[in-house]
Amino acid sequence: MKQIIKHSDLEMFLKDLRIISNKHKNEKSKHDFNIFRIIRAGHEEVSLHSQFLFELLSPLGTHNKKNAFLELFINQLNIKFNLDNIEVHCEKDNIDLLIQNSSQAIIIENKIYAGDQPKQLSRYYKIVSNSRIKDIYIVYLSLDGKPPSFQSIENLPLEIIENKLYSKSYKKFINPWLSLCLKECATQPVIRETIVQYQQLLNHLTMSNEVKERKELLNLLGHADYMKQAQFLADNWIHMKWHTEMDFWNELFTQIPNELKPYPIVEEFLFNDKFLNGVIHSSRNKDFEYGLMLKLFNFKDEEICFMIERGEDRLDYGLLINYLNLDKKKWEIKKTDFSDFLKKNISNDFFGDKDSPWIHWKFPKQNIDFETFNNETTLALANPEKRKQIVSNLWKEVTGYINTILKWEGIRELKEN
Structure with a gap:
């Protein structure tokens, strides 16, 4: 039988819901100072995320840690990659991030909210393979680790799709890697605090700070008998x-x-x-x-x-x-x-x-x-x-x-x- 919901009950439920929402908004605003969110919109892929990752991954970065952060990244990716004569590029040939040595390359496609372009990863693979590099890995980086669309990998060799294409998330791949980077710069407060602030931005984008709010919502639904209204919505x-x-x-x-x-x-x-x-x-x-x-x-x-x-x-x-x-x-x-x-x-x-x-x-x-x-x-x-x-x-x-x-x-x- 179709349930009948009183409008007055629904209005009361939404009112209580608004109280919880506003409470957590106010709590978040206390910790809102974040240099990354101030200087750029949090979803701007190339201008913020790729540039920051490039700065950490590059052996020539101002962190003065040489290959330390890059080695942690490659170890976490769990691939064999030679760190000799290595170069890291940002936006070279429109590729968000490119890590390469004389015989190997890692293509990193950075996706925050934008959709894939037709044959995008296939084009990047072709560009790199035309430079006589044959051992090529592709990392498709998104907030939730979703795989690339079919239109993006169309014409990509099956060997790459099955064995060398990695779908990784900021939450489960980049954030843990950043935590490892923090250990490497424990005595360098400027670098350490910058990485911490970037992690806060990622937590905001991936909603990792919402657990407390969800628990309070569940409490409301259970104790105030609002489950019917929630189910109706x-x-x-x-x-x-x-x-x-x-x-x-x-x-x-x-x-x-x-x-x-x-x-x-x-x-x-x-x-x-x-x-x-x-x-x-x-x-x-x-x-x-x-x-x-x-x-x-x-x-x-x-x-x-x-x-x-x-x-x-x-x-x-x-x-x-x-x-x-x-x-x-x-x-x-x-x-x-x-x-x-x-x-x-x-x-x-x-x-x-x-x-x-x-x-x-x-x-x-x-x-x-x-x-x-x-x-x-x-x-x-x-x-x-x-x-x-x-x-x-x-x-x-x-x-x-x-x-x-x-x-x-x-x-x-x-x-x-």
Whole structure:
């Protein structure tokens, strides 16, 4: 029988829940001074995490410990790796971290929140193997140790996938390694405190400090007989996700700026009930390629479109070629100076490879993630007023992006011809 929950009981439960949440927020704020969280956003992968790991791993780092931290890292990885003539690079050939000697290499791909790019690890492997290094290891580093997506390892040799690809987490791999590093610098307070603060940031990102809060919540559920209310919320959470996402897309559609309304909507990619059901209520064969797509201009027989896409993790937006109506996928526009124009005029971006219909894409400034559905911005979309403001901010951002794109000289030449 379907349980009936009184709204008054649910309101009381949420009120008590808010008291616990606010209490732990206040406790956390007492320990909020953290140099890493002050100088950078905690989720910025390359600019913070890769740079800091590089500083520790490099024998030339300012820690003056030579190979000490690097040796601990390799020992924890449990591989045979020669430390003679070793070099450590950050962002060399777009590889987050690269450790190499004359015959071996370790590729470290640093993933905090961003999704994988098509054939990303395969490309990095090819770059390193082309330098005549054949003994190559790949470390896929994420908050929770999840494996790389299939699209990232596509074309990667089976030998690498089965024997030399390591999925490691910050919580269970990096944090223990940092603790070993602390022992190496017990008499060097500056290095020691810096590592401690970085560990605090990792604890924040991996929620290692939430155990006390969860125990208090469990206490509340048991003693106040709130389990029914909690179960009611749990049973309906997936439906709340569905309606929150659909409300977002409808608001996005409603707020299309007047200056963009002349551009036709590509119906095949337009959000609808079927798309949402496929990613929220289904566990297999999910199609994340939907949202709102506008046709901007034609280049030869290709439709060049702008799309705000749901994505398999974070919401993203960018430029792509409408591939549905093409017999031959030549991606003619990629053979022009269009990519150079984008690199010059738009920052913080990603470019699709030669086989992808995507020309260029990026993440919005606001982190909207319908898949994990747990960050502050995404949850705020359930509030109508906040949703309007978030969507308004998004349209301001992407309108500027589109206006920049439309300044490409090639578009004017197309109109003149």
